[in-house]
Amino acid sequence: MNETVPLPAHLCVSNLCEWGYTTMIPSTGVFVSSVGEFRPKDRVDLEEIGCHRLYETMVFPWSGKRREILADCKESKCWCRFGGAPEPDSLSEIDMEGANTRHDAIAAHWRMVRKYLPEPTP
Numbered sequence: 001m002n003e004t005v006p007l008p009a010h011l012c013v014s015n016l017c018e019w020g021y022t023t024m025i026p027s028t029g030v031f032v033s034s035v036g037e038f039r040p041k042d043r044v045d046l047e048e049i050g051c052h053r054l055y056e057t058m059v060f061p062w063s064g065k066r067r068e069i070l071a072d073c074k075e076s077k078c079w080c081r082f083g084g085a086p087e088p089d090s091l092s093e094i095d096m097e098g099a100n101t102r103h104d105a106i107a108a109h110w111r112m113v114r115k116y117l118p119e120p121t122p
Contacts, residue, residue: 002026002117008035009085010058010093011049016040019055019102023113024062024086030094030116031062031086034109036102053098055105057112060088 008020010033018037025031036055038047050056066084095112099105 002113004113007085009033010060010088011035011056013038013040013049017049019105021106021109022086023109025113025116025118026062026064027118028116029062030059031088032057032059032109032112032116034058034105036099036105050098053100055099055102055108057097057099057105057108058093059095059112059116060086060093061090062086063089065089 002023002025004021004023006021008014008017009022009031011017014020014035016038017035018039020033020035022034023032034055034057036049038049038054040047046054048054065087067087069084095115097108097112099108
């Protein structure tokens with residue numbers, strides 16, 4: 001069963017990002033991670049997370065493995081409450097799309113999810 005949570009599953013500074021989603025699609029062996037609104041500590045303005053983009057959506061190969069859950073975690077933007085972040089089989093993304101507005105980033109996330117959903121059987 002597919003699962004979507006309101007946290008990104010990639011980008012080493014995602015804990016400093018104010019927006020993100022991850023959708024795990026076990027039937028096709030991928031997860032889709034979107035992240036954006038990177039605001040480093042003590043900064044007012046958002047900063048780019050990639051070349052000329054404030055948001056990005058990436059698709060990673062995934063065999064179902066999840067990172068360890070830390071029971072004593074106090075981080076507000078943490079995967080612990082969702083059962084552990086998906087751990088990619090490879091750190092090389094298999095698909096990617098950048099965006100510069102939250103609206104476009106949400107659309108990109110769901111576009112990638114639809115792209116990697118299995119074809120329905122008749």
